[in-house]
Amino acid sequence: MIRSLLISATLAATLAVATPALAANRLIVPNVSVAVAKSAMMVTADREWNKLGARPGPLAESWTLDGDVLNRLSFYGGLINGATLFREVDRKNRPLPKVRADMLPTDIPALFEQSYRIAENSGLFSVDSIEPASIGGASGVRFTYSFSKQGEDVARKGEAVAAMVGGKLWLISFEAPTLHYFDAGITSARAIMASVRLPAK
């Protein structure tokens, strides 16, 4: 018990020191092309959004209208072979699936689903549709999904477009509670997905 508490105290002190200051949220103004997810991916918004200071992964970025629990538009910019969508939550027991440079577009929804099941601890996750789509001129997929978060009774829906370009994964996803928020945000999200420009191979 004492040993556990000692470890706990050490961890608490370490985390308190190591936790970085919360990065500021920033305004995304409409009709201006911006680079996202620390990458060469460029998108243009049709309305105001908020860029969250907190990133879901090292090469990712999220925008929201009202707060990420109500609407979240995420960009994953050029994930290379071996990269994960999110930061590892339990690398030893539940490692996140890794991007492979030779993935086909149709492999992407399964990678996305498995990543959500682990990182969001979402047991109720389903990919509802997959269809071919163009993303920034590249051949890719558009897929829809639904899930709920642990400890919540709210049903959520999502829609994403993704492609492999030059062996790297490029993905944009939008998700929100099914009730009101998905329909309220999807039009702008689709406009942003349609505006994307990806770097040449």
Added chain:
Amino acid sequence: MIRILVAAAIAVMGLASAALPAAAQEVARVRDGVKIVPGQTRIMIIQPNIKVGSMSTGGLFEPNAEWTATARGLIDGQVRQQLGTMGVKLAETPAGDEAGAAIASQYRALFPVVAKAVMEFQFFLGNRLPTKKRPGVFDYTLGKDIARMPGAADADYALFLFSEDAYGSAGRKAAQLLMAGLFGVAIAPGVHVGYAGLVDLKTGDLVWLNADPQMGGDVREADGAVKRVGQLLANFPGTAPAPAATAK
């Protein structure tokens, strides 16, 4: 190991919240232009979302059905009594058919998510969204389809209440004393959160939210429930001079 990490995380959260300046958290806000007239405006009480349980040494929530049932009865009675004292006109809350009950339960589930977004992205100044910083902006909604909820046609506003209490187990209390005494590390003794919101039944707009993060009153006791409901209904619009925004 996971339990230890949870305890460590809670300790860090305890330290972090203790270190926040008092002015960093807004606790209540009223949407501009809201007119609630005591005795006239009809308010429908949505079945409160109440959870009571204990918190283990490692920080895991363990629900307690008996405590929850007791708290539900006490809080429900107090809400009606205190609103009655304020002169608020209560509308009937029909049970409705199965489809109607399903719609109501969806909104009961959505309300805490909207409330959390308000607390995290508007009330918490350090994380406020740029679009929510503008003067007078309090723009959150549950959607206009809320008008489909049973009873919505016969009321003006719906009152949503959420209350969650996790009382520290004996083991947790011992660990709290030990950690404080030996290392000066704070472990939160339990979790006591609650918030109340008023939603326009025509537009779905959230017109008032009260979310004091420091909820008091033991909801398992009659006296405690009086205090808790008093806190939940503090600054209820239209019943007392309610400022556009109150900061703690």
